Amino acid sequence: MNPILHDLQNKRWIWTATNAKQQAAKTLLETGFESLDNVLTGGFPRAGMIHLNSLLGCGEIRFILSVLQHQHTVSIEHKLNIFINPPFDLNAEFLLAQKVALKQLIVVRTTQQNDALWSAEQCAKSGACRAIFLWQRKLKHTQVRKIEHAALQGDCYCIWLDSYIPYGQQNLPNSVKSDLPRDLPRNLPLSLSLSISRQADTLTIKVNKQKVGWAQKAVKVPLPFSSRTNSSFKHHLDQALINDVNKVVSIHANR
Amino acid sequence: MQFDTRSLWIYLHFPRLQLDLIEAADTQCEHSNREKPLPRAIVNIATNSLQQLNQAALDNGLNFNMGLASASLTCSNLSLHEYSPEIESNHIVNIANSLYLFTCDIVLAPPNAILLRAQNMLNLYGGLQGYWRVVKQVLTKQQVHFVAASSYSVQAAKVLALNHKHLMSDDRSKIQFHLEQCSLSFSDIDSKDLQKLARIGIKTYAELCELPLTELANRVSRFSMSVINELQGKQAARVTFYQPKPHYHDYLELLYEISLSTKLLPVIGLSLDKLSEFLCLRNAHCLSIKIHFFQREHKPHEHQFSSIRPLYKSSDWLDIISLKLESVKFESPVYALSLICEKYELAEIANDDMFAQKSTHLGALTLLSRLQSKLGSKSINHINFTQDFRPEEITKSSGIDALAKKNTHSHMYIFADRPGLLLPVPQRLQLKVHVIKGPERIQTGWWDDKPINRDYYIGQSEDGQQVWIFKTPAKEWFLHGYFI
Numbered sequence: 001m002n003p004i005l006h007d008l009q010n011k012r013w014i015w016t017a018t019n020a021k022q023q024a025a026k027t028l029l030e031t032g033f034e035s036l037d038n039v040l041t042g043g044f045p046r047a048g049m050i051h052l053n054s055l056l057g058c059g060e061i062r063f064i065l066s067v068l069q070h071q072h073t074v075s076i077e078h079k080l081n082i083f084i085n086p087p088f089d090l091n092a093e094f095l096l097a098q099k100v101a102l103k104q105l106i107v108v109r110t111t112q113q114n115d116a117l118w119s120a121e122q123c124a125k126s127g128a129c130r131a132i133f134l135w136q137r138k139l140k141h142t143q144v145r146k147i148e149h150a151a152l153q154g155d156c157y158c159i160w161l162d163s164y165i166p167y168g169q170q171n172l173p174n175s176v177k178s179d180l181p182r183d184l185p186r187n188l189p190l191s192l193s194l195s196i197s198r199q200a201d202t203l204t205i206k207v208n209k210q211k212v213g214w215a216q217k218a219v220k221v222p223l224p225f226s227s228r229t230n231s232s233f234k235h236h237l238d239q240a241l242i243n244d245v246n247k248v249v250s251i252h253a254n255r
Numbered sequence: 256m257q258f259d260t261r262s263l264w265i266y267l268h269f270p271r272l273q274l275d276l277i278e279a280a281d282t283q284c285e286h287s288n289r290e291k292p293l294p295r296a297i298v299n300i301a302t303n304s305l306q307q308l309n310q311a312a313l314d315n316g317l318n319f320n321m322g323l324a325s326a327s328l329t330c331s332n333l334s335l336h337e338y339s340p341e342i343e344s345n346h347i348v349n350i351a352n353s354l355y356l357f358t359c360d361i362v363l364a365p366p367n368a369i370l371l372r373a374q375n376m377l378n379l380y381g382g383l384q385g386y387w388r389v390v391k392q393v394l395t396k397q398q399v400h401f402v403a404a405s406s407y408s409v410q411a412a413k414v415l416a417l418n419h420k421h422l423m424s425d426d427r428s429k430i431q432f433h434l435e436q437c438s439l440s441f442s443d444i445d446s447k448d449l450q451k452l453a454r455i456g457i458k459t460y461a462e463l464c465e466l467p468l469t470e471l472a473n474r475v476s477r478f479s480m481s482v483i484n485e486l487q488g489k490q491a492a493r494v495t496f497y498q499p500k501p502h503y504h505d506y507l508e509l510l511y512e513i514s515l516s517t518k519l520l521p522v523i524g525l526s527l528d529k530l531s532e533f534l535c536l537r538n539a540h541c542l543s544i545k546i547h548f549f550q551r552e553h554k555p556h557e558h559q560f561s562s563i564r565p566l567y568k569s570s571d572w573l574d575i576i577s578l579k580l581e582s583v584k585f586e587s588p589v590y591a592l593s594l595i596c597e598k599y600e601l602a603e604i605a606n607d608d609m610f611a612q613k614s615t616h617l618g619a620l621t622l623l624s625r626l627q628s629k630l631g632s633k634s635i636n637h638i639n640f641t642q643d644f645r646p647e648e649i650t651k652s653s654g655i656d657a658l659a660k661k662n663t664h665s666h667m668y669i670f671a672d673r674p675g676l677l678l679p680v681p682q683r684l685q686l687k688v689h690v691i692k693g694p695e696r697i698q699t700g701w702w703d704d705k706p707i708n709r710d711y712y713i714g715q716s717e718d719g720q721q722v723w724i725f726k727t728p729a730k731e732w733f734l735h736g737y738f739i
Contacts, residue, residue: 055718055719055720056676056720056737056739057674057676057720057721057722057737057738057739058718058719058720058721058738059721059738059739060739061675061739062675062738062739078616078619079619080619080622086676087676088676088677088678088679088736088737089650089676089677089678089679090638090650090675090676090677091646091649091650091673091674091675091676091677091736092638092639092640092641092649092650092651093640093646093649093650093669093670093673094673094674094675095638095675096640096667096669097669097670097671097673098675102637102638102639102640103637105637105638106623106635106636106637106655107635107636107637107638107652108626108630108634108635108636109634109636110630110634115629115630115634118629119626119629119630122622122625122626123622123626126618126619126621126622127618128618128619128621128622129619129622163739165720166686166716166718166720197718197719198718198719198720198721199719200719
């Protein structure tokens, strides 16, 4: 064998289909959905940078938090959750409902993109964080590589929220795109890249990139979070009222 | 304070303290890439004469008390510095601080001398020789030239040292022998009285002793008489012992002016090393330090550097300082800096697991300190929950200094179905959505000036986006949040 290849294989930097089953060992974090675990050949990586492409407001944070709940490390409750440049104000009530301890939560706001990336890298590297949520529009290869490396070193997740809003919807902050989903960034050294979209009660998750495993079709998973906003709720309401409200909304929206 | 006349005193005289300081800084900064040191001299502007000379200057034919003009004629590459008693006075405090670790009774004699009461240290170190070896080590480490003399009175030790008698002995007859040869001109005797004594032929201590005391008392003032009594060991000196200050202050003059903050870092590092040593000896650490940067043309910059986690290591501090200095621009070159640490606290003994440090509290505090020093404390916040019905009032952000503060609510009522992101100001709804839940009326806040009256709904767009919208009594629709 080529000595370089041999060297790389010794370092386990090369994945071959034959040892797929072996590598999908206990080192992965189960997501809680069998179908998703199958696609991911076992689950989320133990640490690293995760790219999450979605429409803003389709339950992307709740999905991630539900997966992170499966972490069972002793010191996990002492670790910090860092939110870097969320597009709007975070709501404490929501976070409490998601069982995120506010004491362990830090919001970082920067004016410069460089500062945001620097913070993300520092947080990831420190080993004091559980997860870093970074809202960013675009990242370059070297930037991703730095953060990915830091996250692996610090044994934490850095979740890159590549959220967008349909064009012309609102006055948007810098960290959110306002156009239709374009081509996803390719060849970035990420641990995992997912695209999420939502239809009524299911999430469709497409794995864009993972370090180990075959390319797979998108999977549908039920909403991972308890929500009263499902269809059964409607029955409690006066049907007439709903019709009325719908009318009002559509009139206004069409104006 | 008055002391007995049987104590042994050591007088330390530093004849070229300022020069030593400059040369020490020079070798540290440039690692002396020159083979030969340059001739260097300290000039006393008041008398216009050379006061301190290094060896190279002496080799070039310069002499003490030489005028400035003749000095510059003799030696063309002479580098001159102005004499400043303050610098010397400040530095003897530093020397006293380092001596304080080994000896207890220290008297400062500014600008360039220190007195040690050796008597009660002799038992500890097993005699004068052992004690002196320790003191000498400390002084050598400080890189200063010194003349030392011991005697059983303060005045006598001073006269011996200033007469350049290197004498380190507790033998009374030996001390007496050397003292007799000494000129009186270096003692504290009034200069008028010295003249009077010189007129009757008394110039040395031996000659002074020949004259009966009553004769002397008729000729000299009362003050001079008490000095003479001290000199002869008949009267004790009045001195005040030095006590180290509880706060740390260091002033460092740069050898050349620096305007780039990155170039300043090594210099700050030197200063921090001293602070670190200071704190380490006291088993203490500090939360903030202040550095003044003195600028040539402008007012001094004052910067406060603070850390969330108490620190003492100079490398940790340098890390924080370098991050903050990145954003600092000086208007004109910096010629000196001072480092002040006003408050320090004793380190608590914590038996941390060495391997768990990565994930503990400590790591988090270090991280927050770093973020804060680079981005400013306003950029990093905690989120607090306030019990209120108004969505705008529920979330309050607070600085991370309140990290220790616990949430005081014993029980919190949390509504389900609240969005994760709230718009700071609700915007008019422009999105086409259909309502999937609602209405939920929030009509409250009449007690302060921010009443609201809204009917909230949860809306979902065709793309699966869920938003929190509300309708005002005027039937206007607003977007208020996203369910992330």
